[in-house]
Amino acid sequence: xxxxxxxxxxxxxxxxxxxxxxxxxxxxxxxxxxxxxxxxxxxxxxxxxxxxxxxxxxxxxxxxxxxxxxxxxxxxxxxxxxxxxxxxxxxxxxxxxxxxxxxxxxxxxxxxxxxxxxxxxxxxxxxxxxxxxxxxxxxxxxxxxxxxxxxxxxxxxxxxxxxxxxxxxxxxxxxxxxxxxxxxxxxxxxxxxxxxxxxxxxxxxxxxxxxxxxxxxxxxxxxxxxxxxxxxxxxxxxxxxxxxxxxxxxxxxxxxxxxxxxxxxxxxxxxxxxxxxxxxxxxxxxxxxxxxxxxxxxxxxxxxxxxxxxxxxxxxxxxxxxxxxxxxxxxxxxxxxxxxxxxxxxxxxxxxxxxxxxxxxxxxxxxxxxxxxxxxxxxxxxxxxxxxxxxxxxxxxxxxxxxxxxxxxxxxxxxxxxxxxxxxxxxxxxxxxxxxxxxxxxxxxxxxxxxxxxxxxxxxxxxxxxxxxxxxxx
Numbered sequence: 001x002x003x004x005x006x007x008x009x010x011x012x013x014x015x016x017x018x019x020x021x022x023x024x025x026x027x028x029x030x031x032x033x034x035x036x037x038x039x040x041x042x043x044x045x046x047x048x049x050x051x052x053x054x055x056x057x058x059x060x061x062x063x064x065x066x067x068x069x070x071x072x073x074x075x076x077x078x079x080x081x082x083x084x085x086x087x088x089x090x091x092x093x094x095x096x097x098x099x100x101x102x103x104x105x106x107x108x109x110x111x112x113x114x115x116x117x118x119x120x121x122x123x124x125x126x127x128x129x130x131x132x133x134x135x136x137x138x139x140x141x142x143x144x145x146x147x148x149x150x151x152x153x154x155x156x157x158x159x160x161x162x163x164x165x166x167x168x169x170x171x172x173x174x175x176x177x178x179x180x181x182x183x184x185x186x187x188x189x190x191x192x193x194x195x196x197x198x199x200x201x202x203x204x205x206x207x208x209x210x211x212x213x214x215x216x217x218x219x220x221x222x223x224x225x226x227x228x229x230x231x232x233x234x235x236x237x238x239x240x241x242x243x244x245x246x247x248x249x250x251x252x253x254x255x256x257x258x259x260x261x262x263x264x265x266x267x268x269x270x271x272x273x274x275x276x277x278x279x280x281x282x283x284x285x286x287x288x289x290x291x292x293x294x295x296x297x298x299x300x301x302x303x304x305x306x307x308x309x310x311x312x313x314x315x316x317x318x319x320x321x322x323x324x325x326x327x328x329x330x331x332x333x334x335x336x337x338x339x340x341x342x343x344x345x346x347x348x349x350x351x352x353x354x355x356x357x358x359x360x361x362x363x364x365x366x367x368x369x370x371x372x373x374x375x376x377x378x379x380x381x382x383x384x385x386x387x388x389x390x391x392x393x394x395x396x397x398x399x400x401x402x403x404x405x406x407x408x409x410x411x412x413x414x415x416x417x418x419x420x421x422x423x424x425x426x427x428x429x430x431x432x433x434x435x436x437x438x439x440x441x442x443x444x445x446x447x448x449x450x451x452x453x454x455x456x457x458x459x460x461x462x463x464x465x466x467x468x469x470x471x472x473x474x
Contacts, residue, residue: 002051002162004044005082007075007106009098010034010058012090013118017145018042018055027055028241028275034058035272037071038218038230038243038258039078046155051162054078059102067238070231084112084161086154089132091117091125091142103135114157115140121147204246204253207372208287210280210311212303213237213261215295216323220359221245221256230258237261240276242283249369259283264303284310288379288420289317289372296324296334296356300341312349315421315456317379319371325356326363350444351453378455381422385415388424395445404433422446423458431463 006014015027015036021044028035036057044053056075060068079085087106089099106113117129120142132140141157143150209217218230218239225247231238243258260276284290290311294304299322311318320342328334335356342352353371357364392414401409407430414426426442428434439459447453 001043002083003054003081004051004158004162005054005056005078005085005111006088007056007059007079007085007102008088009096009102010060012058012088013145014058014088015055017086017088017116017118017143018044018053020145020148020151021045021053028272028279030272030275032272034071035240037067037074037238037240039074040241040243041245046151046158049155049158049162051158054082059098061098061101067231067233067235070233074231079106079109079111082111084114084158086114086116087135087137088116088118089128089135089140090119091128091132092119094128095131095134099135103137107136112161113137114154114161116150116154117142118145120144121149204255205372205376206255206257206286206288208242208257208259208283208290209293210259210284210290210307211261211293212295212301212307213263215261215293216359217261217293218258220293220323220357220365221258223359223362223365224249224256237273240272240279242279252373254369254372257283257287262303262307264306281310284314284316287316289319289376291319291321291368291372294320294322294338296322296328299334299338300345305345308346308349312346312456315458317372317375317421317455318349319353319355319368319375321355321357321368323357323359326358326361331356349454349456350447353454375454378452379421380419381450381452381455382419383416383422383450385413388414388416391445391449392426392442395442399438399441401428401438402435404430409434417460421456421458422452423460425460425462427462429463431461434461 006017008014010033011031015029018027018040019025019029022042023045024042026042027040034057036055039057040055042053042055044051056078057071059075060072062068062072085106087103089095115132115135115137117125117132117140119125120129121144125142129140129142141150141153143154209220211217214236218232222228222230222232225245229245230243237260239258239260242260245256245258247254247256259280262277262280263273292304292308292311294300308318308320320338322338325331335354339354342354346352353375355364355368355371357368359365392411396411401411403409409428409430411426411428414424417423417425424446439461443457443459446457
């Protein structure tokens with residue numbers, strides 16, 4: 001599939017055009033210059049033409065080791081990878097000196113360039129459209145990324161460079177794959193079809209890396225990929241967008257998702273950081289396995305526990321990973337302290353996997369992926385209705401439900417309603433009066449007897465139908 005890169009100086013509408021071409025609001029868009037930092041990939045489409053589209057950071061004229069210079073190098077990598085580059089200018093602002101320097105740089109390269117004059121809706125962009133001829137890329141294409149104008153002309157121009165042969169219709173890929181549409185059923189024998197196995201071409205494992213700022217999330221993904229795919233550095237909060245990268249580990253397909261660091265909400269005041277936090281929460285919503293990355297020198301702060309609870313509440317499989325483990329002196333004591341804190345602070349998720357690693361040194365990275373596939377298999381585990389009811393009979397015989405209103409609560413049967421996470425429906429008389437302590441007793445028994453430690457469980461208590469109760473007439 002052909003690769004198209006959107007390039008230009010900051011705040012000319014590159015991310016808006018990216019969202020327009022992929023048909024979704026994937027990239028964060030704001031009036032603040034320099035919102036985009038990492039290059040984001042998506043599957044673009046104009047009518048029957050499909051291509052891989054790259055959104056890039058705004059070009060900065062910096063060549064040192066600053067953040068702006070590292071962003072510029074990411075943009076240069078995208079241009080080198082692309083079959084054609086779309087140079088975007090702001091027609092309402094006209095051609096700026098930075099546009100001219102960037103155009104001069106592009107003319108030296110081998111990548112074909114199409115010049116797009118954005119914000120050409122109405123007449124305000126006409127002077128800038130005329131100025132664009134001075135950049136030396138031929139006729140500029142007037143577009144409006146915000147309103148979707150000019151895409152027909154862009155289609156014709158792209159056709160000359162990539163054609164349709166390299167962009168044949170294929171199944172449209174999504175950044176995050178939604179969960180299967182499953183609902184609780186009153187039928188104890190009703191079972192949903194198992195999803196395709198994770199790691200296959202049909203469904204890669206969705207693995208999101210989350211945590212507080214500056215704990216090494218981007219460094220970890222770069223280490224897996226073997227290249228500086230994501231921006232890293234000593235500055236906190238470099239990552240803003242949630243960036244998904246497809247990768248293969250030991251023949252298994254994995255979609256690694258880097259996310260922005262999450263701070264306490266009271267400390268988040270800037271609009272862009274609020275958008276980044278919302279994008280991270282969206283990444284958690286659509287992930288399958290979430291790695292909560294900790295700084296080994298400062299593990300399980302209050303914010304770490306808040307993030308972990310968000311993952312559990314969303315029903316995702318969770319792994320706790322302590323990064324920078326090479327810098328820890330007393331490792332045995334630190335590991336025991338971490339496990340004790342998890343046991344006391346995350347009681348709703350007993351047995352959560354803990355992995356110690358060093359992204360910088362490349363230690364224990366394979367162990368983290370092995371745990372991810374193992375916990376994912378548990379997250380997808382299905383137990384037959386016959387086994388569940390045989391187990392339930394033994395649990396009820398050992399500890400019968402309590403009395404309610406002078407009558408014993410009767411638990412009739414149970415079934416697994418869905419996976420991802422394992423969700424069970426228990427049908428009982430006086431369901432609303434079954435104590436929480438008894439529900440925890442059943443939940444803990446499920447974990448112990450069926451090997452479900454470390455994954456969220458959902459237990460729904462439902463009222464059994466009374467065949468002797470008369471139906472209400474309408």
